[in-house]
Amino acid sequence: MLLASALYGEGSPLAKKRFRRWRKALLKDKIAQVMAQAKEDLPTRSQPCQLAKKQIAYFERNRSKMMYQTFRQAGYFIGSGVVEAGCKTVVGQRLKQSGMLWSRKGARQLLTVRCALLSGWFDGFWKHHNSAGQTRAFAE
Secondary structure (H helix, E strand, O other), X not given: OHHHHXXXXXXXXXXXXXXXXXXXXXXXXOXXXXXXXXXXXXXXXXXXXXXXXXXHHHHHHOHHHOOHHHHHHOOOOOOOHHHHHHHHHHHHHHHOOOOOOOOHHHHHHHHHHHHHHHHOOHHHHHHHHHHOOOHHHHHO
């Protein structure tokens, strides 16, 4: 919405219309079309133009990460909900139970082991830490 607001004015009907259209276009991997239209519509006023150019540069830098249709077809999630739920499961269920207090170091070490367990990488993780003589760090 920042790009549309910079180009057409915050809250303007055209900004809202473009935002809806561009959101649909991005979901169909049409980022090049969004950027082309945004470049065509750059405002003449300095501050909105600079803000719009900054937003367009963001799109250009991240275009490979914004292929949402491609990612969905490959079975990937494009929203943050899955990551947030994963954090709640990994962190919340282990570190935030009633009466638990953790030092930063203790929490980091526990989460390292928990992530290795939940991801199925614990055997490799343990072999690496055991052979490197790092098991003491977990006993402290």
